[in-house]
Amino acid sequence: MFKLWSSSPSASIRQFSSTVAKFATPTKDAAPKWTPNSIRTGLIARKRGMTSMYDDNGVRLPVTVLQLENCQVTANVKTVRPDQTEYHAVQVAAADRPLKTTTAQMRGHFKKAGVSPKRIVKEFPVTPDAHVPIGTTLSAIHFVPGQYVDVVAKSIGKGFQGGMKRWNFKGLRASHGVSVSHRSIGSTGGHQDPGRIWPGKKMAGRMGGETTTAQNLRVVRIDTSLGLIFVKGCVPGVDDAHVLVRDAKKRLQSLAKANQAKGLYEKVLPKGVTDLPFPAGTSELAETLPTIIEAPSDRVTSPFTPRE
Structure with missing residues (x-):
């Protein structure tokens, strides 16, 4: 199931499964178990940079390191829309800040929640069964190694760029027939009909600096002592920027519902993932598990084994 860094891997795997099951099994005083219809809250992390690691097959993987900074729940939101449907969300705050640099309004908000002042506050839509008690400290164990996540961040600003860099236009001919116009985008509109340029035409302009989502990134390792989440691939944003990490909408939430409806419960x-901490992975849960948990390789066979 999982590769755990400890003296007895099999014992740690059983410990992980039984502990998650205990925290996730619905009882009279416990939260309900995760289902494909459940939507959990996300986390606020800080992008620390990229590095590389090797899986159990010896394959080198590019990974991005995300670090949690005292990520805590500050509010549970429930709003009734005009059509009488309900909107549920969990408000999460992270990165402690000095009290003197916090506005009076936010001081009162954090004091009511019983947490220290934070630098960033975000809201994650959830299902009604996924509310988390206010003041709960979230841990990296919230995401199980082997699952997929989406990372939302502000992309790196590139300034004013031309059509080739901004939209991947191939440009004009680089040899005969073109004079000093090799990177031009070409014609942009008709002369008489329509006689103008349609709105939304891909042209030169500001590039980057927009909210971007990197979807379906695999969690390959977590470190609960340092609050680190290692995801395979790259994520938007500059180093040390805050990013939002949540369960993958397409590859986890939507796919789970589809497989559940088809009866494909193993999918x-x-x-390698048997359950998800629900409604959230807390610091109390992290204390009962190994510090470092690593996902097994997603390859069926080793790339170094000759094909038959």
């Missing part, structure tokens, strides 16, 4: 969660 509800990704390979």
Whole structure:
């Protein structure tokens, strides 16, 4: 299931499964168990940079390191829309800040929640069964190694760029027939009909600096002592920027519902994942598990094994 860094891997795997099951099993005083119809809250992390690691097959993987900074729940939101449907969300705050640099309004908000002042506050839509008690400290164990996540951040600003860099236009001919116009975008509109340029035409302009989502990134390792989440691939934003990490909408939430409806229960969660901490992975849960948990390789066979 999972590769755990400890003296007895099999014992740690059993410990992880039983502990998650205990925290996730619905009882009279416990939260309900995760289902494909459940939407959990996300986390606020800080992008620390990229590095590389090797899986159990010896394959080198590019990974991005995300670090949690005292990520805590500050509010549970429930709003009734005009059509009488309900909107549920969990408000999360992270990165402690000095009290003197916090506005009076936010001081009162954090004091009511019983947490220290934070630098960033975000809201994650959830299902009604996924509310988290106010003041709960969230841990990296919230995301199980082997599952997929989406990372939302502000992309790096590139300034004013031409059509080739901004939209991947191939430009004009680089040899005969073109004079000093090799990177031109070409014609942009008709002369008489329509006699103008349609709105939304891909042209030169500001590039980057927009909210971007990197979808379906695999969690390959977590470190609960340092609050680190290692995801395979790159994420938007500059180093040390805050990013939002949540369960993958397409590859986890939507796919889980589809497989559940088809009766493919073994495919509800990704390979190697048996359950998700619900409603959230807390610091109390992290204390009962190994510090470092690593996902097994997603390859069926080793790339160094000759094909038959």
